[in-house]
Amino acid sequence: xxxxxxxxxxxxxxxPVAGYLMMKRGLKLDAVHFNNExxxxxxxxxxxxxxxxxIAKHFNSEIDFYIIDHGINQxxxxxxxxxxxxxxxxxxxxxxxxxxxxxRLGYDFIITGENLGQVASQTLNNMVSESYGIEIxxxxxxxxxxxxxxxxxAKEIGTYETSIEPGMCCNAVPKSPETRSWLxxxxxxxxxIDVKTIISRSIENxxxxxxxx
Amino acid sequence: xxxxxxxxxxxxxxVKPIKKxxxxxxxxxxxxxxxxxxxxxxxxxxxxxxxxxxxxxxxFKKLKDxxxxxxxxxxxxxx
Numbered sequence: 342x343x344x345x346x347x348x349x350x351x352x353x354x355x356x357p358v359a360g361y362l363m364m365k366r367g368l369k370l371d372a373v374h375f376n377n378e379x380x381x382x383x384x385x386x387x388x389x390x391x392x393x394x395x396i397a398k399h400f401n402s403e404i405d406f407y408i409i410d411h412g413i414n415q416x417x418x419x420x421x422x423x424x425x426x427x428x429x430x431x432x433x434x435x436x437x438x439x440x441x442x443x444x445r446l447g448y449d450f451i452i453t454g455e456n457l458g459q460v461a462s463q464t465l466n467n468m469v470s471e472s473y474g475i476e477i478x479x480x481x482x483x484x485x486x487x488x489x490x491x492x493x494x495a496k497e498i499g500t501y502e503t504s505i506e507p508g509m510c511c512n513a514v515p516k517s518p519e520t521r522s523w524l525x526x527x528x529x530x531x532x533x534i535d536v537k538t539i540i541s542r543s544i545e546n547x548x549x550x551x552x553x554x
Numbered sequence: 555x556x557x558x559x560x561x562x563x564x565x566x567x568x569v570k571p572i573k574k575x576x577x578x579x580x581x582x583x584x585x586x587x588x589x590x591x592x593x594x595x596x597x598x599x600x601x602x603x604x605x606x607x608x609x610x611x612x613x614f615k616k617l618k619d620x621x622x623x624x625x626x627x628x629x630x631x632x633x
Contacts, residue, residue: 379590379597380605382615384565412590419592507565512595512605512613 345369346450346480347407347443349435352388354504355454355483358494360396362482363452370396370452371404372552373442375411375435377511384508390552395500398554408548409438414539415513421533424515428462429522430530431513432471436479437536438543443477445544451479456486466521473524556627558620567614569627575610581633582606606630 348360350372364370374389390406397404414434418427439451455463462471472479483491495501556571579596582588586604590597598604602616604626612630614623 379603379615380595382565382603416590416592419594424594507563509565509613509615510561510563512607516609 343369344449345371345447346452347439347448348372348452349439349454350374350389350393350406351454352385352392352504352506352508353454354495354501355456355459355491357392357396357454357500357504358491358498359452359454359482360393361399361494361498361500363480364396364400364402368450368452370402371407371448373407373409373439375409375438377412377415377513378410380412380415380512381509384506388503388506388508390550391503392500393552394554395498395503397552399498401554403554404552406550406552407442408550409543410546411435411543414543415511417534417539419513422530425517425519426522426527426530427513427515428518429467429470429527430534432462432467433527433531434536434539436472436475438540440475440477441540442544442547448477451475451477453479453481454483455481456483456488456491459488462518464520466523467519470522470524470527473528555631558623558627561613566616567618567620567623569612569614569623571610571631575631577606577608577610577630578633579606579608582630585629585633601626 346368348370350356360370372393374386376386393404393406418430422430556569558569561568587599588596589599594608596606605613612627617623
């Protein structure tokens with residue numbers, strides 16, 4: 342049976358490149374976008390949809406685009422958890438929700454555009470904390486790319502100009518996010534929120550759009 | 555008292571206080587319609603959406619009128 346993956350897509354430069362590279366290697370891909378409204382505007386979601394369309398066009402493919410309301414989840418973290426850990430916890434929630442979605446819908450892989458050291462959540466320590474316990478394999482095709490290499494591919498595949506359009510960044514990022522989280526501390530923090538309810542609510546309220554080339 | 559500038563992605567406009575400022579969320583909650591309420595940040599419905607961080611930054615999601623932004627920021631900082 343054909344393997345398929347679920348790409349975590351934002352409106353940025355990296356995730357569409359990650360999706361393109363995986364599809365180029367033959368992986369059937371759909372996409373999930375975590376919508377941070379009202380902590381941002383709808384532009385990130387709209388950009389993500391357009392970026393997904395651009396990838397779909399390359400492979401004459403249809404891509405299911407799932408939208409998860411994540412602003413409300415971010416608010417739970419802001420109410421209950423230490424500021425410094427919120428980026429890691431946010432990412433963990435995204436992985437857990439995507440994992441559950443993958444199990445329900447039969448996806449074999451989670452794909453991200455993570456790039457080592459680029460932002461606070463993408464250090465080695467933090468990647469360990471974020472993906473600990475996730476049972477679906479996480480593929481990170483851009484992990485060791487330079488930013489310039491990613492941009493080169495983005496320009497080649499036509500996603501770069503869309504990715505750099507103005508778009509409000511996430512307003513849940515704390516002033517000093519932790520770059521070297523400790524797994525035990527993250528696990529303790531996670532117990533302050535009802536992860537199971539967050540996961541099931543996120544999937545129940547999820548929207549899906551089928552994107553065609 | 556504060557400076558007004560575009561956020562790093564040029565999409566929203568951010569107001570930053572010159573001096574460290576801790577905002578009074580209790581009063582802000584009474585004066586504005588809050589659509590997301592946390593101890594750290596509030597999202598207000600007015601003017602296309604305003605995000606208020608407790609450490610003093612105010613982000614205007616859609617409003618571009620700098621005079622109006624200045625007026626609202628002055629109000630919020632006066633609480």
